[in-house]
Amino acid sequence: MYSRLPLILCYHAVSSSWDSELAVAEEQLERQLSLLRGQGYVGLTFAGSERARLAGRLPKRSVVVTFDDGFASTLRARPVLDRAGFPGTVFVATDFVDSGDPLSFIGDAADSAPPDELAPLAWSELVELRDLGWEIGSHTATHPLLPKLGASELRSELERSRRAIEERLGSCDILAYPYGVADERVAAAAADARYLAACTLTGAHRIDEPFRRSRVGIYRGDSGLRARAKLSPVGQRLRRTALAERAEARRAGREMPILERE
Ligand SMILES: [Zn+2]
Numbered sequence: 001m002y003s004r005l006p007l008i009l010c011y012h013a014v015s016s017s018w019d020s021e022l023a024v025a026e027e028q029l030e031r032q033l034s035l036l037r038g039q040g041y042v043g044l045t046f047a048g049s050e051r052a053r054l055a056g057r058l059p060k061r062s063v064v065v066t067f068d069d070g071f072a073s074t075l076r077a078r079p080v081l082d083r084a085g086f087p088g089t090v091f092v093a094t095d096f097v098d099s100g101d102p103l104s105f106i107g108d109a110a111d112s113a114p115p116d117e118l119a120p121l122a123w124s125e126l127v128e129l130r131d132l133g134w135e136i137g138s139h140t141a142t143h144p145l146l147p148k149l150g151a152s153e154l155r156s157e158l159e160r161s162r163r164a165i166e167e168r169l170g171s172c173d174i175l176a177y178p179y180g181v182a183d184e185r186v187a188a189a190a191a192d193a194r195y196l197a198a199c200t201l202t203g204a205h206r207i208d209e210p211f212r213r214s215r216v217g218i219y220r221g222d223s224g225l226r227a228r229a230k231l232s233p234v235g236q237r238l239r240r241t242a243l244a245e246r247a248e249a250r251r252a253g254r255e256m257p258i259l260e261r262e
Helices: 026-038 046-054 072-084 123-131 151-169 184-192 224-231 233-251
Strands: 007-011 062-069 088-092 135-138 174-176 197-199
Touching: 007 026, 026 072, 026 224, 046 062, 046 135, 046 174, 046 197, 062 072, 072 088, 072 123, 088 123, 088 174, 123 135, 123 151, 135 151, 151 174, 151 184, 224 233
Parallel strands: 007 062, 062 088, 088 135, 135 174, 174 197
Antiparallel strands: none
């Protein structure tokens, strides 16, 4: 089995003025990505990393920089990723794109947010990002908690969002589950909906599960040594070990899936 995996980072909004765990400042993002670049990481999109992995061509150190939800502020990451030489991957809740409706599904963080910070991306902006080599994936249509949905609603969320992106951007191969969670039924539905791969934000599962790739969530509080620990190869190995143990406990039925921060 080809066991090498990319480091997949999960960001949300990008803002130096919005004091929320969901918003990293540009300078913070810049420091984190230049740290990885200095360690020899090669940047890939999520589907790019899956394809490279299937072909046995995944670089020894590869990083996938993802942004969830489709905040308009994702555009602030563009020059930062350009400087690092990494492409971005953005997962959008398709009903919100172009709607002008605030991304209020983020929970308590929305209450204190300046209204501008909750603005969604537009399709024209996603086209620009795609043309720059970014990848656009589905974060479902309405951002529900998927394990709670019945079969037909689940299918509709996965298929409708994929079609919306295909119609506007030509293709949609990847998915990030809202709130980062997917049980086995949801992961199987993602495979049925013809995605190539999908990612969670919860602890990892089995070593090679393309429909439940785990990500490292990076938040505003992750600076200095804490960010360095999350981004270091040793920190990642420790994290994977802890996650594997947690997954093991879950398989043994001792623990329910943990709902992490959005
Ligand atoms: Zn989300």
